[in-house]
Amino acid sequence: MEPILLYGFPSGSSMGLVAAFEHVGQPYRLCRVDMLTEMKNDTYARLNGRQETPVLITDEGRVLTETMAIAAWLEARDTTRRISFDRRSPEADRMHQLMAFVNTGFTAAFTPLWAAFEMETAKPETLAVLRDFGRASVALRHAQLEALIGDTPFLVGDRLTLADTTLIGVARWAEFHEAVDGNAYPRLAALRRRIEAESVVQYALAIEDGEKPAGSGACLGQVPLTDVIKRFAA
Ligand SMILES: N[C@@H](CCC(=O)N[C@@H](CS)C(=O)NCC(=O)O)C(=O)O
Structure with missing residues (x-):
């Protein structure tokens, strides 16, 4: 069977993995998950606890x-x-380093902002603390990422890699939460523009928007979540 990638919308980090599967070009399927209505239940928890x-x-x-x-x-x-790169190469090491930074410190910095966003009842002062702390954390991680970006067009070298696709689904949360002024991080801003211009990222964004972009043909279609759960959940 072809692998099936379950991706979340809206604004899921998994948008980058959709672009990655499309770029690798081997047959795969997708499964669309509405993160606001389809994930927080015992049935979905049988797929991901x-x-x-x-x-x-x-x-x-x-x-x-x-x-x-x-x-x-x-x-x-x-x-x-x-x-990706040969796994023993310096480029692979740098790619893994950047992926780890993005998936841990950079992504986690947004947690207080998501917490404030999702709280249905909270005191204004609680929300203010979460937002202030979240913005400060996001600004710190942006500055650290800005310092990690080199002189190459993409995070590692002159082509799109898993480091870029890991970044691109998460980086846009800065605008969503109005967390930082993007112009304060010019290397990151230029990098994001280059990544977003890649056709596979445009494809992934269109998929996320519920469109049916042509793509490379590697995606053999979307599988309903109910079917995935019926066949593969524990
Ligand atoms: N550690 C996980 C984190 C995944 C994650 O945070 N996913 C988000 C979407 S980008 C999610 O499902 N959030 C829903 C929630 O926790 O409410 C990973 O890297 O895959």
């Missing part, structure tokens, strides 16, 4: 969660190195 996206159903029908694990699964199959 943390009730999060992304989730990968591998070509052997195993359930694999966590962005880094899914990216590593894809990297191991990217034998023509369309989106």
